[in-house]
Amino acid sequence: MTDTTAEQTDTPDTATGFARFLAAFGLLRESWVGMIGLFLVSFWVLIAIFVDLLPLQDPLAQTRGAINLAMLTEDKTGVMHWMGTDDRGRDLLARLLHGSRVVLFWSTLATIVAYSVGMIMGVTAGYRGGWWDEIISFIGNVLLSFPQIVLLLVILTAFGPNSNIGVWMNTELGMDKSIVSGALIIVAITFSTAPQVARIVRGIVLDLKTRDYIAAAEVRGEGPLWIMLVELLPNARGPLIVDACLRLGYVIITIALLGFLSLGLPPPDPDWGKMISDGRQWGYNGLNMMLWPAIAISSLVLGLNLLADGLREISLRD
Amino acid sequence: MAAPDMNTPVLECNNVSISYYTRAGEIPAVVDFNLKVMPGEAVGIVGESGCGKSTVALAIMQYMGKNGDIVGGEIKFMGRDMRTMSEEELRDIRGSRISMVYQEPMASLNPSMLIREQLNEVLIYHEGISDEEASKRSIEMLDAVRLPDPERLMDSFPHQISGGQQQRVVIAMALLSKPQLLLLDEPTTALDVTVEAGVVELIKDISKRFGTSMIYISHNLGLILETCDKIAVMYSGEAVEFGTVNQVFDEMRHPYTRGLFNSIPLPGADRYSRPLVPIRGQLPLPHERPTGCNFGPRCDHFKDGVCNVKPLSMQDVTAHRGHQVRCERYLNIDWEAARPKAETATAANFGKTVLQVKNMQKYYEVHDRSLKALISGKASKFVKANEKLDFEAREAETVAIVGESGCGKSTFAKVMLGLETATGGEVILNGQEIGQISVHKRTPQMVGSMQMIFQNPFETLNPSHTVGSQISRVLRMFGVAKTKEEALEKTYNLLDMVKLPRDFAQRRPRQLSGGQKQRVGIARAFAGEAQVVVADEPVSALDVSVQAAVTGLLTDIQRERRTTMLFISHDLSVVRYLADRVVVMYLGQIMEQGNTDDIYSPPYHPYTEALLSAVPIADTSITKKHIVLEGELPSPMNPPSGCPFQTRCPRKIGSICETDLPDVKDLGNGHKIMCHLSEEDLRAMEPVIAMPSDKKKKSAASKSPGRTKAALAAASIATVPGTAAKAKPVAKKPAAKKPAAKKAAAKKPAAKKPAARKTGPERLKKARGKADDLKLISGVGPKLEQTLNKLGFWHFDQIGSWKKADIAIVDDELSFKGRIERDDWVKQARALARK
Numbered sequence A: 001m002t003d004t005t006a007e008q009t010d011t012p013d014t015a016t017g018f019a020r021f022l023a024a025f026g027l028l029r030e031s032w033v034g035m036i037g038l039f040l041v042s043f044w045v046l047i048a049i050f051v052d053l054l055p056l057q058d059p060l061a062q063t064r065g066a067i068n069l070a071m072l073t074e075d076k077t078g079v080m081h082w083m084g085t086d087d088r089g090r091d092l093l094a095r096l097l098h099g100s101r102v103v104l105f106w107s108t109l110a111t112i113v114a115y116s117v118g119m120i121m122g123v124t125a126g127y128r129g130g131w132w133d134e135i136i137s138f139i140g141n142v143l144l145s146f147p148q149i150v151l152l153l154v155i156l157t158a159f160g161p162n163s164n165i166g167v168w169m170n171t172e173l174g175m176d177k178s179i180v181s182g183a184l185i186i187v188a189i190t191f192s193t194a195p196q197v198a199r200i201v202r203g204i205v206l207d208l209k210t211r212d213y214i215a216a217a218e219v220r221g222e223g224p225l226w227i228m229l230v231e232l233l234p235n236a237r238g239p240l241i242v243d244a245c246l247r248l249g250y251v252i253i254t255i256a257l258l259g260f261l262s263l264g265l266p267p268p269d270p271d272w273g274k275m276i277s278d279g280r281q282w283g284y285n286g287l288n289m290m291l292w293p294a295i296a297i298s299s300l301v302l303g304l305n306l307l308a309d310g311l312r313e314i315s316l317r318d
Numbered sequence B: 001m002a003a004p005d006m007n008t009p010v011l012e013c014n015n016v017s018i019s020y021y022t023r024a025g026e027i028p029a030v031v032d033f034n035l036k037v038m039p040g041e042a043v044g045i046v047g048e049s050g051c052g053k054s055t056v057a058l059a060i061m062q063y064m065g066k067n068g069d070i071v072g073g074e075i076k077f078m079g080r081d082m083r084t085m086s087e088e089e090l091r092d093i094r095g096s097r098i099s100m101v102y103q104e105p106m107a108s109l110n111p112s113m114l115i116r117e118q119l120n121e122v123l124i125y126h127e128g129i130s131d132e133e134a135s136k137r138s139i140e141m142l143d144a145v146r147l148p149d150p151e152r153l154m155d156s157f158p159h160q161i162s163g164g165q166q167q168r169v170v171i172a173m174a175l176l177s178k179p180q181l182l183l184l185d186e187p188t189t190a191l192d193v194t195v196e197a198g199v200v201e202l203i204k205d206i207s208k209r210f211g212t213s214m215i216y217i218s219h220n221l222g223l224i225l226e227t228c229d230k231i232a233v234m235y236s237g238e239a240v241e242f243g244t245v246n247q248v249f250d251e252m253r254h255p256y257t258r259g260l261f262n263s264i265p266l267p268g269a270d271r272y273s274r275p276l277v278p279i280r281g282q283l284p285l286p287h288e289r290p291t292g293c294n295f296g297p298r299c300d301h302f303k304d305g306v307c308n309v310k311p312l313s314m315q316d317v318t319a320h321r322g323h324q325v326r327c328e329r330y331l332n333i334d335w336e337a338a339r340p341k342a343e344t345a346t347a348a349n350f351g352k353t354v355l356q357v358k359n360m361q362k363y364y365e366v367h368d369r370s371l372k373a374l375i376s377g378k379a380s381k382f383v384k385a386n387e388k389l390d391f392e393a394r395e396a397e398t399v400a401i402v403g404e405s406g407c408g409k410s411t412f413a414k415v416m417l418g419l420e421t422a423t424g425g426e427v428i429l430n431g432q433e434i435g436q437i438s439v440h441k442r443t444p445q446m447v448g449s450m451q452m453i454f455q456n457p458f459e460t461l462n463p464s465h466t467v468g469s470q471i472s473r474v475l476r477m478f479g480v481a482k483t484k485e486e487a488l489e490k491t492y493n494l495l496d497m498v499k500l501p502r503d504f505a506q507r508r509p510r511q512l513s514g515g516q517k518q519r520v521g522i523a524r525a526f527a528g529e530a531q532v533v534v535a536d537e538p539v540s541a542l543d544v545s546v547q548a549a550v551t552g553l554l555t556d557i558q559r560e561r562r563t564t565m566l567f568i569s570h571d572l573s574v575v576r577y578l579a580d581r582v583v584v585m586y587l588g589q590i591m592e593q594g595n596t597d598d599i600y601s602p603p604y605h606p607y608t609e610a611l612l613s614a615v616p617i618a619d620t621s622i623t624k625k626h627i628v629l630e631g632e633l634p635s636p637m638n639p640p641s642g643c644p645f646q647t648r649c650p651r652k653i654g655s656i657c658e659t660d661l662p663d664v665k666d667l668g669n670g671h672k673i674m675c676h677l678s679e680e681d682l683r684a685m686e687p688v689i690a691m692p693s694d695k696k697k698k699s700a701a702s703k704s705p706g707r708t709k710a711a712l713a714a715a716s717i718a719t720v721p722g723t724a725a726k727a728k729p730v731a732k733k734p735a736a737k738k739p740a741a742k743k744a745a746a747k748k749p750a751a752k753k754p755a756a757r758k759t760g761p762e763r764l765k766k767a768r769g770k771a772d773d774l775k776l777i778s779g780v781g782p783k784l785e786q787t788l789n790k791l792g793f794w795h796f797d798q799i800g801s802w803k804k805a806d807i808a809i810v811d812d813e814l815s816f817k818g819r820i821e822r823d824d825w826v827k828q829a830r831a832l833a834r835k
């Protein structure tokens, strides 16, 4: 133990960081649940990224006389509609696959924003404690005491694209209508999700901050920002990654729900929730229109849940 | 099942092997384990963490969990192979004929159930008796484990009682169904020393009273010595030595066992003249075990071609009945040879005073939100975490701060380090007052000159960052290193200093063992040219064999750099070994302080006396007074009036202790005691620990397995007055085994006796007519009655008329185990005399 080897190596923090990330996925192989989840999620992610390269119809193009076609039927022009068409003669397969990009983009963005806000709330409340903790917890409790859907409806109807503010943003700020509604969805989801995230983060931080390494950092005079960002949060990442997967699933459902209630992204962009609600008007004849987006939503959300389970399973081992 | 027969072992393990199945493959956690427990016998299993002790216990319970399995050998309970039993039979045996007590009491208690329900359930499940009857038996059992007010306790939830009480409840629960075998897995590790002493006392008592066989698992040799008849020493999944307590403690035949004894501080050792000898290297992981002897890589007697050829088996030690070792070369080793020498060092000469703590106070304000507090207007009150701390520390000096949980050690450390500011008084570091300056307002040099070593190796380093980045961050913070290169260079130097390889800088904490992490913690504390290092129990969480190495390293660095060390600890053996001066705290106040030698010999503060007697000592030749403190540590929120120790003090004088805070008495040489006892009384105290003057103890080692019990009995027999006049200040070893002499060992020289002796209480040669039944006084048993009769006390009225001075004299004559409750006797005797 006394002989020492002096090798010059740079601090390998970041290098091994990525390696460790990959290793975590290597471990995931041992959980078949996690592997199914990973497969489903990566399927949709790959589709979302490469959908433009696929030989698909234009998702917005309406074909005359090809309305509400059943799956696997050709229209008069001889074009095959693998999943059929919708009530405006648009190819369902194309819409569904393009929809994945919309859904994943907005839900991920909304989750990231909600998570950031929630983490800031939680980590400061947990680490600082005292009156600040009480205020944050109070706000969180108030927001959580509303039924989630009511909260979302209030925010979206009060500030939606058709409200005064929405119109002002659209006209005065020259923001695109879909951007406006997207931004609003993010705000609404942040209001409903961030308190939950904050609660989890606060709990973890309350536990972590009693560790000696936090005391060691305090004893050498580190500031609160360093302690929260460098000493606390990296150690919370395990449970938070698992939670983020689940959370993303909920957000996807929420966005679909908003689309279903016509409070989501404005037409004509394909949005799975909106697609279901479009089909609903046609009753039995719309089944085909509802079936595919419903499968898409469930498979993606299921994938995320399974992935979370798998991650949790491997993190509990060892 | 057959009735217990005195010749059938209660438990027999024959060649038991146990494996766990993990991702890494099969882990042979325990290999070829043999054990025989006879009725009424207490067998200890000692070993470092991870050596397989708990696995053995779980296997005996046939409770291996999902990924564990008994892969070989047989475990027989009452002569029947447990493998042949059905699941139903096993369920019935578990918890009724074999009970287990775990380290964490809350692991066995359901937090949301009343204690009544949990206790009754055991009886109702196993014996199917009625609820009332179960309650009655439960209350009796709580009383038997010496819990106060059992009826009230029955209707409490586990979290409403203290940790010590919880563990007693768990033991009561384990005993309820009158098991034949009680398994105790580190039952006192989570408890404070004085509370531990009480639980150990109870455990000893159990096997006597209930005839229960016990397996006592511990990493603490001293505790095993106090509780067990036989002992198995485990190392890396194997039993390496088995024998009676005396064989293993006095005539060990395995190098590992000897290494263990050499690496724990025993009374009489000190760090300058007789440093501890650590066992080099570390415990191999189960899948990294060497061929042949597992201890080979760490053994000084290793011989290539002998020790590393084939798996070793247990062999009988010639000429020792029932003594077995797993060592090929035990006959070739000179067991009488002097212990291996570690480098000795001369005592440092202390420099100027570095740190002065003057009347330092730290109060916390706590808000009571209960309705009652709101109504009474006392919504906030102060917790006096530190009250009038007053002491100094010099350059290169080690000052130990000793006390149990809640005594204010951590608060004191926080004020030192600037995490809290003092409420009053001063803390002066190098002439500069720092008690009021929080760490963020201190200059980097000030911060660097006062640093801390933490207790828990698993928490001291941030698991997310590499070792190197954590050390270099400290260097940058303290302004010791300006550039990245400089920081790296200095990091390497620090790693060299703590004797770790330099490539550890790139490792993450989880790749390090506990001892290695603690070394990094030491490096970090010394990174900024620290002048004062506060070490908070730096080795208590480490394995015994690495403790010595880390302690040695720490003290070497400290001596070399002439750093002042404040060593916070509850372990009085370690403190005696390495401290120059000792400060004893209780409930936020300093009870006693002085040079180490003065603290460990009379006069004592009554609390120090109790602490000293509570420390288990792994040396058969030492006799010790047993003082078990009554009650629990009071909460610092609600400290007692007068003397803080008043509620538990066995030497309490009377009401003055309850009303007045005692003055600090200066006994010279910096030895200060805060107590109402007069200086004369203090000086008249007898030593708690008696060491044999005769160091060659081998010859007289007793072969009697019932040694501990004999010692116990001895402790309660007093000598007849007159013989005590022959002063025996120090026991000679051969005599120490005889009860009467044992008593004398704990006695002080007669010359020191107070003059009051002549005017002692009235004594009678014979009873006036029929003697009273003194056993009616609670606390007096048949043994004590005999003793009292011998002393000339036969009647209640005699005892009832004892005065304080009389009590003191009688106390001198009696040295029992357990509480000293003469005041209470007098009261009871008076009441009985009136009848």
Ligand SMILES: Nc1ncnc2c1ncn2[C@@H]1O[C@H](COP(=O)(O)OP(=O)(O)O)[C@@H](O)[C@H]1O
Binding pocket: B020, B021, B022, B027, B029, B047, B048, B049, B050, B051, B052, B053, B054, B055, B056, B065, B067, B068, B286
């Ligand atoms: N459930 C388990 N799965 C895998 N390995 C285990 C398990 N429990 C214990 N071990 C391993 O078995 C060995 C013995 O452990 P244990 O019996 O707990 O030791 P001790 O009680 O002496 O500290 C250790 O190396 C430990 O890591």
Ligand code: SF4
Binding pocket: B254, B255, B256, B293, B294, B295, B296, B297, B299, B300, B301, B302, B303, B306, B307, B312, B326, B327, B328, B329, B330
């Ligand atoms: S067998 Fe050899 S290596 Fe093992 S303890 Fe004995 S002497 Fe040491």
Ligand code: SF4
Binding pocket: B606, B607, B643, B644, B645, B646, B647, B649, B650, B651, B652, B653, B654, B657, B662, B674, B675, B676, B677
């Ligand atoms: S002052 Fe009284 S109660 Fe306190 S330690 Fe001394 S004798 Fe005991």
Ligand SMILES: [Mg+2]
Binding pocket: B050, B053, B054, B185
């Ligand atoms: Mg264990």
